[in-house]
Amino acid sequence: MSFFKKLKDSISQKAEAVTNKFKDGLSKTRNAFVEGIEDLFSRRKKIDEEFYEELEEILIGADVGVNTVMKLIDELRVEVRKQKIEEAAALQPILSEKLVALLQPGEVKTTLNIAESGLTVILFVGVNGVGKTTTIGKMAHMLKQEGKKVLLAAGDTFRAGAIEQLEVWGQRVGVDVIKQQSGADPAAVMFDALQAAKTRNVDVLLCDTAGRLQNKTNLMEELNKIYRVIRREIPEAPHEVLLVLDATTGQNALSQAKLFSDKTGLTGLVLTKLDGTAKGGIVIAIRQEMDIPVKFVGLGEKMDDLQPFDSEQFVHALFTGLMTNENED
Numbered sequence: 001m002s003f004f005k006k007l008k009d010s011i012s013q014k015a016e017a018v019t020n021k022f023k024d025g026l027s028k029t030r031n032a033f034v035e036g037i038e039d040l041f042s043r044r045k046k047i048d049e050e051f052y053e054e055l056e057e058i059l060i061g062a063d064v065g066v067n068t069v070m071k072l073i074d075e076l077r078v079e080v081r082k083q084k085i086e087e088a089a090a091l092q093p094i095l096s097e098k099l100v101a102l103l104q105p106g107e108v109k110t111t112l113n114i115a116e117s118g119l120t121v122i123l124f125v126g127v128n129g130v131g132k133t134t135t136i137g138k139m140a141h142m143l144k145q146e147g148k149k150v151l152l153a154a155g156d157t158f159r160a161g162a163i164e165q166l167e168v169w170g171q172r173v174g175v176d177v178i179k180q181q182s183g184a185d186p187a188a189v190m191f192d193a194l195q196a197a198k199t200r201n202v203d204v205l206l207c208d209t210a211g212r213l214q215n216k217t218n219l220m221e222e223l224n225k226i227y228r229v230i231r232r233e234i235p236e237a238p239h240e241v242l243l244v245l246d247a248t249t250g251q252n253a254l255s256q257a258k259l260f261s262d263k264t265g266l267t268g269l270v271l272t273k274l275d276g277t278a279k280g281g282i283v284i285a286i287r288q289e290m291d292i293p294v295k296f297v298g299l300g301e302k303m304d305d306l307q308p309f310d311s312e313q314f315v316h317a318l319f320t321g322l323m324t325n326e327n328e329d
């Protein structure tokens with residue numbers, strides 16, 4: 001069975017609506033990256049050095065990351081020699097297969113770690129403006145749809161307007177927000193939120209945190225204090241520490257991921273605004289350079305625009321419709 005047929009079969013088990021969401025959200029990346037590849041494959045029939053060079057340029061331009069691109073091109077060269085491929089077209093499914101392989105999470109779990117019983121605490125970290133508050137709102141909506149009782153903690157007491165912004169999302173989604181006044185100690189807000197979550201029999205507590213990076217030491221100290229407060233109440237919490245990254249910042253998102261992963265015990269990444277960039281290849285770069293899985297992607301500003309990340313769906317959404325007939329839906 002061909003690679004695309006296998007991929008399509010596995011995708012068809014999953015909801016069509018989700019696949020369509022990925023397709024819509026990734027349209028900018030499709031237009032730039034995939035059509036660039038498609039154009040290359042249609043213009044160049046033979047595999048030669050210029051072909052590899054152009055492919056390299058397209059992949060680097062989509063923010064796949066130089067190291068990963070070099071590795072990928074080397075692997076393609078090996079396949080070309082091994083399988084004695086001469087026509088460029090024959091390389092296209094192999095390229096897609098390699099892209100899926102690059103995105104595979106390996107041993108790491110990509111689903112949310114939810115406590116078997118009792119309260120689950122999820123902490124969101126990340127610099128200002130990456131889409132943290134929006135992601136919390138969307139995730140609250142998603143968990144509520146799954147029948148869970150959700151509570152929000154307004155732990156970003158630093159940025160003017162952050163508490164109100166979270167409250168707006170709380171109202172929109174229909175979940176309560178535990179807050180104190182602006183400037184309050186975030187650890188104290190967490191303490192209040194944990195007490196409230198326990199007495200109200202909440203399933204999942206989603207905690208916002210401040211995102212200022214100009215003062216890294218303080219930020220990390222603040223996070224450590226928050227951890228201590230949470231662990232005193234629930235030793236196995238936080239069950240997730242999710243770093244929110246803005247995909248439109250490209251390689252900068254990768255640097256942020258490295259910076260935070262050193263200090264904060266991250267368990268997963270959320271890549272927002274994928275709909276707003278043509279450089280969706282950053283997902284591949286992050287997967288390759290970090291041991292932490294991308295667990296969710298943001299594909300728009302609306303409530304239901306947060307999707308669990310699925311590598312097969314991602315590649316399928318990028319390539320369907322642009323492939324040969326065999327591969328179309």
Ligand SMILES: Nc1nc2c(ncn2[C@@H]2O[C@H](COP(=O)(O)OP(=O)(O)OP(=O)(O)O)[C@@H](O)[C@H]2O)c(=O)[nH]1
Binds near residue numbers: 129134276299
């Ligand atoms: N297109 C698009 N926009 C998004 C997405 N996620 C967030 N945004 C937008 O990004 C902007 C910043 O999002 P916020 O949630 O305010 O960012 P934040 O990280 O909470 O900011 P701080 O509170 O300063 O840390 C808002 O205008 C959001 O609507 C996404 O997946 N796609």
